[in-house]
Amino acid sequence: MLKHLYDTDCVTWSPQGKLFQVEYAMEAVKQGSICLGLKSNENVVLCSLKRQPSELAGYQEKQFKIDDHMAIAIAGLTADARVLCKYMRTECLEYKYTYESHHPVGRLVFKVAEKSQHKTQSGAKRPYGVGLLVAGIDPNGVHLFETCPSGNYYEYKCQAIGSRSQAARTYFESWFHLFEKSTLEQLILHGLSAIKKAIMEDEELNEKNVEVGILGKNLKFTHLNAQELRDYITKLEQFSPNSQIQQE
Amino acid sequence: MIFNSEFSGQQQHTTQPIVTGGSVIALAYKGGVVVGADTLCSYGSMADFKNVEKIAQVSKNTIYVSSGEFSDFQQVVRELAKIDRSALQYDDGVHPSPRDYGNYLARLSYKRRCKINPLYLQNVIAGFHNGERYLGLVDIYGTYLESNFVTTGFASYFCKAIISNYWNENCTLDQAKQVIRECFKVLFCRDCRAHDVIQLAYVDEQGTHIEQPERVETKWDFSGFKNRANEKLHTQ
Numbered sequence: 001m002l003k004h005l006y007d008t009d010c011v012t013w014s015p016q017g018k019l020f021q022v023e024y025a026m027e028a029v030k031q032g033s034i035c036l037g038l039k040s041n042e043n044v045v046l047c048s049l050k051r052q053p054s055e056l057a058g059y060q061e062k063q064f065k066i067d068d069h070m071a072i073a074i075a076g077l078t079a080d081a082r083v084l085c086k087y088m089r090t091e092c093l094e095y096k097y098t099y100e101s102h103h104p105v106g107r108l109v110f111k112v113a114e115k116s117q118h119k120t121q122s123g124a125k126r127p128y129g130v131g132l133l134v135a136g137i138d139p140n141g142v143h144l145f146e147t148c149p150s151g152n153y154y155e156y157k158c159q160a161i162g163s164r165s166q167a168a169r170t171y172f173e174s175w176f177h178l179f180e181k182s183t184l185e186q187l188i189l190h191g192l193s194a195i196k197k198a199i200m201e202d203e204e205l206n207e208k209n210v211e212v213g214i215l216g217k218n219l220k221f222t223h224l225n226a227q228e229l230r231d232y233i234t235k236l237e238q239f240s241p242n243s244q245i246q247q248e
Numbered sequence: 249m250i251f252n253s254e255f256s257g258q259q260q261h262t263t264q265p266i267v268t269g270g271s272v273i274a275l276a277y278k279g280g281v282v283v284g285a286d287t288l289c290s291y292g293s294m295a296d297f298k299n300v301e302k303i304a305q306v307s308k309n310t311i312y313v314s315s316g317e318f319s320d321f322q323q324v325v326r327e328l329a330k331i332d333r334s335a336l337q338y339d340d341g342v343h344p345s346p347r348d349y350g351n352y353l354a355r356l357s358y359k360r361r362c363k364i365n366p367l368y369l370q371n372v373i374a375g376f377h378n379g380e381r382y383l384g385l386v387d388i389y390g391t392y393l394e395s396n397f398v399t400t401g402f403a404s405y406f407c408k409a410i411i412s413n414y415w416n417e418n419c420t421l422d423q424a425k426q427v428i429r430e431c432f433k434v435l436f437c438r439d440c441r442a443h444d445v446i447q448l449a450y451v452d453e454q455g456t457h458i459e460q461p462e463r464v465e466t467k468w469d470f471s472g473f474k475n476r477a478n479e480k481l482h483t484q
Contacts, residue, residue, distance in 0.1 A: 097355075098351065099344065099347075099351050100347065101347065106338070106340040106342070
């Protein structure tokens, strides 16, 4: 295919105006297992499906706390994600040391995007092969951002990335108008419902392969523990977005 | 003499201030904070620059004044304004809060103190952010304190009693201003390096308001002065 002529490195444009190496890096994100985020006026929830390399192995964690007010969920190369995670944590620590307050979320995402873009404009570097969903709360409000290997970043009301994420996004498109005023519990149930759309037929959600992280205006970032996850997965049977509309 | 090694290329450390500003008094009131400073820069014991407007607005809702070496004050104003301006490049409308400035200045002062080359200042940062009043004091060592009232220089010795007796944190703006004017009256009488022209500024929900300099009322027409009744005349 003609594509192969222009995809050797980041510093070569294709005649159609594409940088193929960057596009290939975005493919790596699409191969990662699904993670999604959704926000209301008060809270942000991150849900991800954890992969188990083999029966003998543990499950790969996909959500990392950056600071009390911020966390990320990753899809793609975990090693690259660790680098960005370390960078974000360091920046938050330094900001806190200098100003004794939390790093504004959008600003940190901007810094990550700058860092990512840098890697797309050099002959000797490659883009980061990981997409992040950054959930955070600052005086400007409740935020959910997505970053790409290309160095772009976007703010979302809800978003899903990774493998089979389109199914989750379709669920979001139908129901995102309810999220703004949802309670934390409703938000978590929406997130789990969306993930359920994206799993394979023979898989099922359980407290081992699902990871849920929550963040609120007065709630520091925490993961739901195994018991809480079991409870929510049970509640999922009775939950339907229609019932939420009837309540309002 | 501190100018001895000017040509030897050695770095000088601040050992004494040259041009100094006077005391600063800042009080919280119901709905904001008000700061007062006189308009004098002294060159040692000479009252050299008599109408210096010292209250600097570093951002929309933060003001900064200090007593001590005036060139250090000017440099700190540049440093703080730099932070505010560099916030613009992120395009997110987020600006540092008054507390952020206070903490930054505390760390800056502490760093300089550790190098034995201090910013020869006692700093006051005042502001109003998200419905909360803020008053911070950073001294020459980098000590950082937040409080409802803050004084620097000689005001710390002469004026705290006046403030305790006539001010509370929920008084009105006019009451707080009056207390500050009283304090500067006393300072003018007792502090050799004080001046009777002061400047007030306050920060509230609407933003920063820096007023024109005003002269404190002083009274010199005591009958004892005019009649000189108690003077003993020296006669041969």
